[in-house]
Structure formats: C-alpha cells, structure tokens
Amino acid sequence: MTFEDLASKREAGRHEARLRELNQRTVDALDRVDGDVGEAVRLMCECSRDACEEMLELPRPVFERIRESTTRYVVVPGHVLHEIEDRVDDGDGWVVVRKRGEAARGAIEEASS
Numbered sequence: 001m002t003f004e005d006l007a008s009k010r011e012a013g014r015h016e017a018r019l020r021e022l023n024q025r026t027v028d029a030l031d032r033v034d035g036d037v038g039e040a041v042r043l044m045c046e047c048s049r050d051a052c053e054e055m056l057e058l059p060r061p062v063f064e065r066i067r068e069s070t071t072r073y074v075v076v077p078g079h080v081l082h083e084i085e086d087r088v089d090d091g092d093g094w095v096v097v098r099k100r101g102e103a104a105r106g107a108i109e110e111a112s113s
C-alpha cells in the first residue's frame with residue numbers, strides 16, 4: 001500500500017481513528033457485562049487497510065496505555081505502514097504504532113469530531 005498524497009495519508013489516520021473507537025466501544029461493552037474483561041482484550045487490527053479483518057489479543061495494561069494517546073494504535077505484525085507510522089512497542093501477536101505527520105493529523109481530527 002502506498003500513499004499518493006497528503007489527503008490519502010490523512011484519510012488513513014481517520015480510518016484508524018474510527019476503528020479505534022469501535023474497539024473502545026467493544027471493550028466498554030464487555031466491561032459493563034462482566035465488570036472485568038480480564039487480562040487481555042480482543043480487538044480488531046487498527047491498520048489502514050480497508051479490507052483488514054484480523055483480530056489480535058492485547059494485554060489490558062497495554063490497551064489502557066495506548067488509549068492515553070490519540071496517535072497510537074495497535075495492529076497485527078506485518079501491518080505496520082512505515083510511510084505514515086513508527087513502531088513503538090510490540091509483543092506476542094501485536095504491534096503498537098505511532099502515527100506521523102498528516103496521518104497523525106487525520107487521527108486527531110477524527111478523534112475530536
């Protein structure tokens with residue numbers, strides 16, 4: 001996947017922000033049902049590929065840490081798009097990335113809309 005212009009990078013950031021919101025709602029809903037979702041949360045990969053439907057399991061403390069930042073996302077290994085993001089952390093079956101530049105701006109826009 002390549003990005004031809006700044007607008008598509010920004011759109012990628014917005015796309016990931018929407019996925020992230022969906023994941024957050026899933027975890028919130030589980031919290032309400034069980035009071036506790038356990039030590040790991042099951043999430044959709046938050047990468048920028050439109051057709052990606054991969055799932056991953058993330059330790060709860062890592063999930064909470066990512067949620068403190070608007071530009072950090074979790075993806076499955078191999079789904080890091082180096083053109084718009086940097087790897088900042090990883091573990092068994094997951095990679096945390098931080099958006100850069102235009103993609104970061106798109107993510108922030110979407111998160112605050």
Ligand SMILES: [Zn+2]
Pocket residue numbers: 045046047048049052053054075076079
């Ligand atoms: Zn993916």
